[in-house]
Amino acid sequence: MIRLEPRRQHSQAMVYLSPVLAILMTLFVGGIIFSFMGKNPFDALYTFFILPISNSYGISELFVKATPLVIIAVGLSMGFRANVWNIGAEGQLTMGAIFGGGLALYFHDSESMFLLPAMFVFGAIGGAFWGAIPALLRTKFNANEILTSLMLTYVATLFLSYLVHGPWRNPEGFNFPESRPFPDAGLLPIIYDGTRVHLGTAFAVFVVIAGWILLSKSVIGFQLRVVGKAPQAARHVGFRQKRMVWFTLLLGGGLAGLAGLFEVAGPIGQLQSQISPGYGFTAIIVAFLGRLHPLGILFGGLIMALTYLGGELAQITLGLPNAVTGLFQGILLFFLLACDVLTKYRVRFGTPVAKGEAI
Amino acid sequence: MDWLIPLTLTVITASTPLLLASAGELITEKSGVLNLGVEGMMLVGAIAGFAVTASSGSAILGILAAIVAGILMSLIFAFLTLTLMANQVATGLALTIFGVGFSALVGSGFVGFAIKPLPGLHIPFLTDLPVIGEILFGQDFLVYLSIAAVIGIGFFLTRTRAGLILKAVGDSHSSAHAIGYSVIKIRYLATMFGGAMSGLAGAYLSLSYTPMWAENMTAGRGWIALALVVFATWRPGRLLAGAYMFGMISVLQLHAQSAGVHVPSQFMSMLPYLATVIVLVIISSDRAKIRLNAPACIGQAFRPAQ
Numbered sequence: 001m002i003r004l005e006p007r008r009q010h011s012q013a014m015v016y017l018s019p020v021l022a023i024l025m026t027l028f029v030g031g032i033i034f035s036f037m038g039k040n041p042f043d044a045l046y047t048f049f050i051l052p053i054s055n056s057y058g059i060s061e062l063f064v065k066a067t068p069l070v071i072i073a074v075g076l077s078m079g080f081r082a083n084v085w086n087i088g089a090e091g092q093l094t095m096g097a098i099f100g101g102g103l104a105l106y107f108h109d110s111e112s113m114f115l116l117p118a119m120f121v122f123g124a125i126g127g128a129f130w131g132a133i134p135a136l137l138r139t140k141f142n143a144n145e146i147l148t149s150l151m152l153t154y155v156a157t158l159f160l161s162y163l164v165h166g167p168w169r170n171p172e173g174f175n176f177p178e179s180r181p182f183p184d185a186g187l188l189p190i191i192y193d194g195t196r197v198h199l200g201t202a203f204a205v206f207v208v209i210a211g212w213i214l215l216s217k218s219v220i221g222f223q224l225r226v227v228g229k230a231p232q233a234a235r236h237v238g239f240r241q242k243r244m245v246w247f248t249l250l251l252g253g254g255l256a257g258l259a260g261l262f263e264v265a266g267p268i269g270q271l272q273s274q275i276s277p278g279y280g281f282t283a284i285i286v287a288f289l290g291r292l293h294p295l296g297i298l299f300g301g302l303i304m305a306l307t308y309l310g311g312e313l314a315q316i317t318l319g320l321p322n323a324v325t326g327l328f329q330g331i332l333l334f335f336l337l338a339c340d341v342l343t344k345y346r347v348r349f350g351t352p353v354a355k356g357e358a359i
Numbered sequence: 360m361d362w363l364i365p366l367t368l369t370v371i372t373a374s375t376p377l378l379l380a381s382a383g384e385l386i387t388e389k390s391g392v393l394n395l396g397v398e399g400m401m402l403v404g405a406i407a408g409f410a411v412t413a414s415s416g417s418a419i420l421g422i423l424a425a426i427v428a429g430i431l432m433s434l435i436f437a438f439l440t441l442t443l444m445a446n447q448v449a450t451g452l453a454l455t456i457f458g459v460g461f462s463a464l465v466g467s468g469f470v471g472f473a474i475k476p477l478p479g480l481h482i483p484f485l486t487d488l489p490v491i492g493e494i495l496f497g498q499d500f501l502v503y504l505s506i507a508a509v510i511g512i513g514f515f516l517t518r519t520r521a522g523l524i525l526k527a528v529g530d531s532h533s534s535a536h537a538i539g540y541s542v543i544k545i546r547y548l549a550t551m552f553g554g555a556m557s558g559l560a561g562a563y564l565s566l567s568y569t570p571m572w573a574e575n576m577t578a579g580r581g582w583i584a585l586a587l588v589v590f591a592t593w594r595p596g597r598l599l600a601g602a603y604m605f606g607m608i609s610v611l612q613l614h615a616q617s618a619g620v621h622v623p624s625q626f627m628s629m630l631p632y633l634a635t636v637i638v639l640v641i642i643s644s645d646r647a648k649i650r651l652n653a654p655a656c657i658g659q660a661f662r663p664a665q
Contacts, residue, residue: 004443004662143636148636150582151635151636162623288449321464323462323464326456327460329460334457337443337453340445341444
C-alpha cells in the first residue's frame with residue numbers, strides 16, 4: 001500500500017527536482033505512445049526534442065516561440081500565486097493583437113517612428129481591458145474568473161474572425177480572411193540578422209527580470225507570496241483580496257496583450273483569423289513548470305516552445321498529427337502536478353507502523 | 360407554425376449535451392470536488408464514441424466506449440486530486456489540455472468518416488401525432504436519458520440515504536469522515552459519475568448532434584456546462600431550465616439567418632459565451648444564495664488523519 005506522509009517542511013530540493021522528474025516521465029510515456037503509433041520511439045523522441053534545436057536557426061526559432069509563452073506566463077504566475085485563476089490569456093492575447101494591430105492598419109501609410117511604440121501601448125491596453133472584465137465581474141459581482149475569462153476568450157477569437165472576414169479584410173487581397181500587411185513602421189525590428197528573433201524576445205527577458213524584482217523586492221510581490229502561502233494570515237493583516245484580483249488580471253492581461261501584439265507585428269506581420277497556436281493556454285503549463293517564478297518560467301517557456309517545434313517537425317518528417325504537441329503538454333502537466341506531491345509529502349510503502357513499535 | 364417544430368427540435372439537440380455534462384458535474388461538485396476538465400472528458404468521450412461506432416458499426420458499443428472513456432479520464436483527475444491531493448483547478452485544466460490533444464490525435468484518423476446518426480424513437484401513432492408527435496416521441500434515447508438523469512439525480516439527492524451522504528461529504532468532509540464514511544471513496548465515485556456523464560455528452564455530440572468527428576468539436580460546451588451548475592445553484596430542476604435556455608440561445612444563430620436577421624455570424628456565435636458570462640454575474644452576485652447552496656468543501660483536498 002502506498003501512503004503519503006506529510007513532511008515537516010516543504011522539501012526545497014523537490015521543488016526544483018519535480019519538474020525534471022516530470023519531464024523525464026513525459027519523455028518515457030511519450031516513447032511508449034510513439035511506439036504504439038508504430039514509430040521507433042527513439043527516432044521519434046529524437047525528432048521531437050533534439051532535431052529541432054540541432055542547428056542555430058532552430059535555436060533562434062525556439063526563442064521566437066518561447067517569447068509569447070514567457071511573457072504571458074510571468075503575468076499569469078502572479079495571479080496563480082494569489083489564487084486568481086486567469087485562464088483567458090488566449091483571449092487577452094487576441095484583444096492585444098486587435099487593438100495594437102488595428103492601429104497599424106489605421107495608419108497603414110505611416111512611416112512614423114512613433115507607430116510601433118503606440119502599438120505597444122494599444123496592445124497592452126487591449127489585453128488589460130480584456131483582463132479587466134473578469135476582474136470587475138469577480139470583485140463587483142463575485143463571478144468566478146475561471147469561467148468568465150475563458151468565455152471571453154471565445155468572444156475575442158470570434159471578434160477577430162469577424163474583423164478579418166469583414167471590415168478589416170485586405171481590400172487588395174484575394175478575399176482571404178486576413179488584413180493588409182502592416183506598414184514597415186509597424187513591424188518589430190529583427191534583433192539578430194538571418195533569424196526571426198525580434199524585439200519582443202528582448203522584452204521577454206526584460207519581463208523575466210522585472211517580474212523577479214517585483215516578486216522579491218516590492219510590497220505587492222510580498223503580498224502575492226503571502227496570499228498564496230497563507231491566505232488566512234494575509235486576510236488578518238488586511239491585504240485586500242480585491243486589489244490582488246485587479247492587479248493580477250490587469251498585469252496578466254496587459255502582458256498577454258503585448259505578447260499578442262508581438263506575434264502580429266513580428267512573425268505574422270498582419271492580422272489573420274488564427275494568430276496563436278494556443279500560446280495563452282500553454283503559458284498556464286509554463287507557469288507551473290517554472291514554479292510560478294520568473295526565472296523558472298524562462299526555462300519552462302523554452303521547454304514548451306520545443307514541444308511546438310518538435311510537433312511541427314514530427315508532422316513533416318514522421319507524418320505524426322500536430323495534436324501530439326497538445327498531448328505532450330497535457331501529460332507533462334499531469335506528471336508535474338503528481339510530482340509536486342513529493343514537495344509536501346513523503347511516499348511510504350507498506351502499512352503504517354503502529355505507535356510505540358520498534359522500526 | 361411551420362418554423363416552430365424544427366426550432367424546437369434543434370433546441371432539444373443543442374440542450375441535451377449541456378444537460379448530460381452538467382448533470383454529471385453537479386454530482387461531482389456536490390461531493391466537494393471541482394472538476395474543471397469537463398471539456399476534455401467530453402472530447403475524449405466524443406472521439407471514443409465516434410471511433411468505436413465507426414469501426415464496429417454499433418452505436419451502442421460506441422456509447423459504452425464513450426462512457427468508459429469519460430470514466431477513465433475522470434479517474435486520472437481523481438487519482439491526482441484525491442489520492443495525491445494535487446490542486447483541483449490546475450488538474451482540471453490539465454485534463455482539458457490533455458483531452459483536447461488526445462482526442463485530436465486519436466481523431467486524426469477519423470476526420471471525414473461518416474456514420475448514421477442515432478435513430479430516433481418511433482412509436483406508431485404517438486410519433487405521428489401532429490406538432491407534438493416528433494418533439495415528444497421522436498427523439499433518440501440519449502435525449503430521454505438526459506431528462507431521466509436529471510429527475511433521477513433530483514430524487515437521489517433529496518430522497519435517498521446515499522444522496523444525503525454525498526451531500527454530507529461535500530459540505531463537511533471532516534464530519535462525514537468522523538461518522539465513518541469513506542470521503543475519498545465517495546468522492547472517487549462521484550467524480551467517476553461526472554466522467555461517465557461527460558463521456559455521454561461527448562458521444563451525443565459526435566453520434567447525434569453532428570454525426571462526425573472534428574477537432575475541438577465541443578467548442579466550449581464543457582465550460583458552459585460548468586457554468587450551468589453554478590447557474591442552477593446546484594439544484595437539478597434549475598439545471599434542466601438552464602440547459603434548455605442555453606440550448607435556445609445557441610441555436611438562435613441557425614434560425615436568425617433564415618428569419619432574415621442580418622447580423623454577422625460571428626456575433627451570433629458569441630451569444631452562448633456572452634450569455635454564460637451574464638448569467639454567472641446575475642447568479643453569483645447573490646452571495647447569500649451561493650453560500651447557501653454551494654457545497655461548502657468544494658475544491659478542498661481531504662487527507663484523513665492516520
